[in-house]
Structures are given as structure tokens and as C-alpha cells.
Amino acid sequence: MATFIVAAVLAVALFLALRHIYRNFHEGKSDCCGASGCSGSCCGCHSVPEKK
Amino acid sequence: MATIAVALTGNPNTGKSTIFNELTGARQKIGNWPGVTVDKKVGYARHQDRAISIVDLPGTYSINARSPEEKIVIDYLMNNKLDLVMDVVDSSNIERNLFLTVQLLEKGIPLLIDLNMADDAERRGIKIDCRRLEDALGMPGVQTVGRSSKSARKLLDVFTSTVMSNYEPSQLVKDHIIKVQEIEASSKSEEQKQEEIIEARYALIDTVIAQSVTMSGVGQTKSEKIDRFLANGVLALPIFLAIMYGVFMITFEWIGQPIADALDSLINEDFLDFATDFLTDAGVAEWMVSLVCDGIIGGVGAVLTFVPLIFVLFFCLSFLDGTGYMARIAFIMDPIMRRCGLTGKGVMPLMMGFGCGVPAIMGARALDSEKDRMVSILVTPFLTCGAKLPIMALFAAMFFPDNAANVVFAMYIAGVIMAIVAAKGLGSSIFKDKGSTFLLELPPYRMPDMKSVLLETWDKGKGYLVKAGTIIFAASVLLWVMSNYNFDGPCEIDESILATLGGWMSNLFVFHGFATWESGAALLSGIMAKETVVATIGVLYGAADVSTEAADAVESAGQMIETGMASSFTALSALAFMVFSQLYTPCVTALGTIKKEAGGWKWMIFSAVYMFVIAWVVSLLVYQGGRFLGF
Numbered sequence: 050m051a052t053f054i055v056a057a058v059l060a061v062a063l064f065l066a067l068r069h070i071y072r073n074f075h076e077g078k079s080d081c082c083g084a085s086g087c088s089g090s091c092c093g094c095h096s097v098p099e100k101k
Numbered sequence: 102m103a104t105i106a107v108a109l110t111g112n113p114n115t116g117k118s119t120i121f122n123e124l125t126g127a128r129q130k131i132g133n134w135p136g137v138t139v140d141k142k143v144g145y146a147r148h149q150d151r152a153i154s155i156v157d158l159p160g161t162y163s164i165n166a167r168s169p170e171e172k173i174v175i176d177y178l179m180n181n182k183l184d185l186v187m188d189v190v191d192s193s194n195i196e197r198n199l200f201l202t203v204q205l206l207e208k209g210i211p212l213l214i215d216l217n218m219a220d221d222a223e224r225r226g227i228k229i230d231c232r233r234l235e236d237a238l239g240m241p242g243v244q245t246v247g248r249s250s251k252s253a254r255k256l257l258d259v260f261t262s263t264v265m266s267n268y269e270p271s272q273l274v275k276d277h278i279i280k281v282q283e284i285e286a287s288s289k290s291e292e293q294k295q296e297e298i299i300e301a302r303y304a305l306i307d308t309v310i311a312q313s314v315t316m317s318g319v320g321q322t323k324s325e326k327i328d329r330f331l332a333n334g335v336l337a338l339p340i341f342l343a344i345m346y347g348v349f350m351i352t353f354e355w356i357g358q359p360i361a362d363a364l365d366s367l368i369n370e371d372f373l374d375f376a377t378d379f380l381t382d383a384g385v386a387e388w389m390v391s392l393v394c395d396g397i398i399g400g401v402g403a404v405l406t407f408v409p410l411i412f413v414l415f416f417c418l419s420f421l422d423g424t425g426y427m428a429r430i431a432f433i434m435d436p437i438m439r440r441c442g443l444t445g446k447g448v449m450p451l452m453m454g455f456g457c458g459v460p461a462i463m464g465a466r467a468l469d470s471e472k473d474r475m476v477s478i479l480v481t482p483f484l485t486c487g488a489k490l491p492i493m494a495l496f497a498a499m500f501f502p503d504n505a506a507n508v509v510f511a512m513y514i515a516g517v518i519m520a521i522v523a524a525k526g527l528g529s530s531i532f533k534d535k536g537s538t539f540l541l542e543l544p545p546y547r548m549p550d551m552k553s554v555l556l557e558t559w560d561k562g563k564g565y566l567v568k569a570g571t572i573i574f575a576a577s578v579l580l581w582v583m584s585n586y587n588f589d590g591p592c593e594i595d596e597s598i599l600a601t602l603g604g605w606m607s608n609l610f611v612f613h614g615f616a617t618w619e620s621g622a623a624l625l626s627g628i629m630a631k632e633t634v635v636a637t638i639g640v641l642y643g644a645a646d647v648s649t650e651a652a653d654a655v656e657s658a659g660q661m662i663e664t665g666m667a668s669s670f671t672a673l674s675a676l677a678f679m680v681f682s683q684l685y686t687p688c689v690t691a692l693g694t695i696k697k698e699a700g701g702w703k704w705m706i707f708s709a710v711y712m713f714v715i716a717w718v719v720s721l722l723v724y725q726g727g728r729f730l731g732f
Binding site for chain 1: 380383384385386389392393397564565567568570571572574575578690693
């Protein structure tokens with residue numbers, strides 16, 4: 050039972066991690082390119098709403 | 102009521118980003134680094150029950166649409182319906198700043214002129230009569246001091262009360278616009294037309310300045326005096342190197358390393374023991390305990406241990422950036438870069454590469470010539486990014502404990518030298534176009550705002566925490582599975598899938614001194630993310646000792662890794678491994694960015710292959726050279 054619980058927790062964590070990696074890849078983002086660290090040149094971090 | 106749409110424009114280093122931060126509370130890097138505001142940034146404010154959206158446009162000197170920044174500015178201003186366009190002008194450098202103002206007025210864009218850094222200008226003996234300037238241009242004006250909440254309130258008042266349709270250019274400006282139109286319609290050559298238009302603009306600026314500005318005792322500023330010592334002359338480069346050496350001593354000796362050691366003990370001893378006991382007592386199966394403790398804690402923990410070093414290094418670099426010193430590096434490095442056929446401006450994206458190669462590769466967009474851009478993209482990954490830092494720190498601490506900081510510093514320098522050599526090689530072979538000229542304005546020296554420094558440190562460093570919890574976590578699980586199983590099921594580690602793959606890879610390093618399957622596996626996994634090299638070492642050497650049960654429970658994971666590494670590497674082969682790790686194929690994210698920025702698979706594959714080959718050759722030279730010298 051304890052093994053099953055740990056396995057379930059790990060499975061959820063792994064799913065979230067892989068989803069994060071997939072989204073980064075899909076959107077062309079990099080984790081170490083966050084906010085001002087990317088100096089504004091990383092398009093993936095900044096979506097710009099245009100004025101309608 | 103409708104949202105007031107405001108756009109901020111102006112020359113670089115006029116304090117535009119600071120104003121944007123004050124107005125919106127947004128976090129943003131301040132300075133004139135290529136790439137700083139290449140993308141538009143939008144913030145929101147609320148004042149007197151009115152919603153205000155503010156766009157921070159890239160800093161430009163003109164709007165000729167020659168560079169990406171200029172194109173962004175003119176496209177945005179011409180194609181969007183805006184209530185207000187605020188032109189942020191550095192009061193202490195008004196003549197050059199008004200050049201952009203005049204160009205914008207020529208395009209028929211009504212402007213709110215923000216005479217920023219008014220305090221700096223006054224200290225330099227420059228007094229601007231705002232009312233007279235308004236009359237001369239026919240546009241509203243406001244005087245501000247960049248980093249001041251009072252100025253922000255003043256601007257918000259102006260935003261909510263100013264109706265730009267009430268203003269029209271003065272007769273002086275109208276006459277100028279007619280003159281420019283006449284020149285453009287003339288039959289003169291394009292070059293001659295441009296010269297005459299520029300002359301006309303400066304004639305208008307001179308008239309406006311004569312009407313509204315008084316100057317008394319304008320002399321050398323404090324920054325200019327400091328620059329005579331720090332950014333010019335023979336001492337500039339040694340001082341730069343000394344400062345960087347100090348940063349490394351702080352990171353790897355004085356502050357960062359002690360914190361990293363404490364964290365290492367906490368994760369790899371206390372927490373690991375606790376997790377092992379807890380899971381065992383709870384009746385969790387042995388293989389699951391091994392997955393959690395050897396695989397996940399071993400892998401993720403190995404990377405987390407180095408996070409303090411990353412934060413301390415980024416804090417130091419952000420602090421230096423905040424003082425205005427980092428921008429000088431472009432000037433200091435300009436003579437060296439010119440010998441490689443590049444300009445000092447190319448140093449700026451490269452400097453970003455010490456944080457992460459991805460934004461650095463993207464930052465190359467801001468370089469003017471195609472040659473500079475491509476060369477910058479292809480040499481950036483040679484630099485020691487934050488993800489390579491744990492590899493350097495681990496091996497330096499393990500095999501060169503008395504000189505760890507010096508060895509890591511040397512690896513950083515080696516990365517820079519390799520980037521310069523590669524730039525020279527690429528610039529004189531594949532990319533032979535003429536490079537661009539170099540124009541970069543230096544921000545004044547100032548005491549950094551600690552809040553901004555800490556925020557920037559956090560912004561840069563948090564990515565590594567996120568990576569530890571995502572890609573390193575996933576990689577650690579995968580590595581554990583691959584190191585405990587083969588296609589027939591559970592097996593000894595040296596018969597595992599990972600051992601097989603690592604074994605194939607290690608065949609390439611028989612003359613490098615690290616032809617073990619563990620090294621091969623670590624380097625292979627490093628292509629996923631560079632930190633994974635350390636995670637793999639953590640999983641493999643931690644798990645190897647456990648599987649053989651040679652180590653009893655008393656020995657910590659850190660000691661196990663040490664023991665395992667000491668049996669696989671000598672000091673010389675460790676150095677060769679560090680050099681190879683420093684220079685070989687970039688991680689997949691960087692490769693993907695190269696593909697996107699350089700325009701295709703060709704350059705991505707070229708980058709992966711040529712870097713691998715260079716790393717292989719240099720690492721071989723280090724090992725065989727070292728052996729030849731008797732090490």
C-alpha cells in the first residue's frame with residue numbers, strides 16, 4: 050500500500066514535470082529565461098496584448 | 102471609461118524602463134544592452150478611476166527602420182491607435198535626444214515630451230524651460246526624475262488630463278516638415294537627400310535649444326571621470342579581469358561555497374537519511390526506496406546543491422549591472438572583438454550567455470549586421486552558462502579543492518577564449534560580410550537599487566529551481582530506470598541500458614582519460630540539459646556504491662559520489678572532462694533556439710557537430726598535453 054501511494058505521488062509529479070517540459074518546448078520557452086533575466090528578448094516569456 | 106493607451110518611446114538609457122517600472126510596478130531590466138527591450142512590454146496602471154495601459158517600446162536613436170528596434174517602434178506607433186505617445190528625453194543630453202523627437206513629429210505623431218533626469222541635467226548646469234520648449238515644438242511637456250514615485254504620480258496626472266488632439270505642431274515644426282517634404286520630393290540623390298534632411302533636423306533642434314535651454318559650466322561628469330580609469334586605457338582590461346576574479350572568489354570561496362556545502366549536508370545527509378528511514382519504516386518496497394533516494398534525491402539533490410552558487414553569482418553580476426559597469430565591458434572588449442571582425446556590441450549578448458544561452462542567442466537579434474548576428478549565435482554556447490556551473494563546481498571542488506575558485510575562473514576564461522577564437526574562425530571563413538559600426542551609450546555610474554538587484558537575481562536564479570523540479574526530476578527518474586534495468590528486466594548497474602549507451606559514448610574518449618560508461622552516460626544526458634550531467638553523476642555514483650553494498654549506511658551520498666568519482670577520474674582527466682563539458686554540443690533548448698534564430702536545421706546541426714568536434718579536440722589536447730608535461 051505504501052509503495053502504491055509513493056508510486057501515485059511520483060506519477061502525478063512526473064506527469065506535471067513532463068507537461069511543463071512539453072509546454073516549454075511547444076511554446077519555445079526556457080526556464081532559465083525567466084522574466085527580466087531574459088532581458089526582454091525571449092518572446093516566449095512575454096505575450097503582448099495588442100490594443101484592439 | 103475607456104482605457105487610456107500610452108506608449109513610451111525615446112533613446113536608450115533615458116530612464117524609460119525605470120519610468121515604466123514606477124508607473125506599472127512591472128519588473129524589467131534597465132540599460133542599453135542589445136535585446137533589453139526588443140519586445141514590446143505592456144504594463145497597467147490605475148489613476149483617478151481611469152485604467153491606463155502602457156507599452157514600453159525599445160529605445161532607439163532614430164526611426165529609419167534599419168534595426169529591429171527601430172522597425173518595432175515605427176510599426177507600433179504608425180499602426181496602433183494611441184491616446185498618448187510619451188517621448189522620454191534625457192535632459193542632460195537633450196540635443197541628441199531631440200533628433201528622435203523631431204523624426205516622430207515629422208511622421209505626424211503628436212508627442213508628450215518627458216524631460217527626464219531633470220536633476221542630473223541641473224547638476225550639470227543644464228536648465229530647460231519646459232514652457233518655452235512646449236511653445237517651440239507645440240507639444241505638451243513635463244519634467245521628471247526617473248526613479249521617483251512623485252514623478253510617477255505627476256505622469257499619471259498628465260496621462261489622465263492631457264488630450265493630445267488639443268495640440269498641434271508649432272509653426273517652427275510645420276515649416277521644418279514642409280522643408281523635409283521638399284527635400285524628399287527633389288531630384289537629388291538619396292544620399293544627398295538624407296544629408297540635407299539630417300542638417301534640417303539639427304537646424305530645428307538648434308533653434309529649439311536656443312529658445313528653451315540655458316547651459317552653464319557644463320563639464321566632465323563623475324561617470325566620465327571614473328570611465329577614464331575603468332573603461333579606457335591600458336588598465337581597463339586588467340581591472341575588468343580583477344573584478345570578475347573577485348566575483349568568482351565571492352561565489353566559489355567566500356560566500357557561495359559555504360552555503361552550498363551546508364545545503365549539500367542538509368540534502369545529501371540529513372534529508373536523505375530521513376527519507377530512507379521514513380520510506381523503509383513505512384514498508385515501501387526496496388526498489389521504490391532506491392528510486393526515491395538514489396534516483397530522485399540523488400539526481401535532483403546533486404543539482405540543488407549548486408543553486409546557492411548560481412544565486413550568489415547572479416547577485417554579483419546583477420549588482421555590477423546595476424552600477425552601470427557591465428555596459429562598459431562592450432567598450433573594454435571592443436578592440437579584441439574588432440580583431441575578430443566583430444564589434445564590442447557583440448559582447449552584450451555574449452554576456453547574457455553567462456546566465457543562459459537561450460536569451461543570449463535571442464539577444465543576438467539586436468545586432469545590426471547578419472554576420473555579427475550569426476557569429477554571435479554560433480559562439481554563445483561556448484560560454485559557461487549557469488547550467489554548466491554545477492559541473493565545474495563539482496569537479497573543481499572534488500579534484501582541485503585548494504584552487505576550486507581559480508579552476509572555475511579558468512574554465513570561464515577558457516570559454517570566452519574559445520568563443521573569441523571561434524568568432525575569428527567563423528568571421529574569416531563562413532561569414533565574410535562587413536560587420537557593423539558600434540554605437541552604444543553608457544549609462545551613468547550609480548549605486549544599484551538593492552530591490553532591483555534582488556529581484557533580478559531571483560528572476561535569473563529561479564529558473565534553475567524550476568528546472569530542478571521538472572526536467573532534472575524527470576531525467577533523474579529516467580536515469581534511475583535506465584541504470585537499473587535492461588531489456589530483460591532488473592539488472593546490475595553495469596549491465597543496464599544506461600551502461601550500454603554510456604559505453605558506446607565512452608569509446609570516443611579512450612584518449613581523453615575518461616572512457617568510462619558513467620562519463621559517457623553523463624555527457625549524453627547533458628545534451629538534454631547541462632545540469633543533468635551532475636544529476637547523472639549523482640544517480641550513478643550514489644547508486645553504484647549502494648548496489649554493491651560496499652558502503653554502509655554511515656557513508657553519506659556525497660561521500661559515495663566522491664569515492665565513485667575518485668575511482669573514475671584523475672585530476673588531469675577531470676580537467677579534460679570539464680573542458681569537454683564546457684565546449685561540447687549545447688543543450689536541446691539552446692539547439693532549438695539556434696534553429697529558430699539562425700533560420701533552419703542546417704545551422705542547428707552545424708552548431709551541434711562543430712562544437713562537439715572542437716570540444717573533443719581541445720579536451721584531447723588538455724589530457725595528452727598534461728600527460729606529456731608529466732601530470
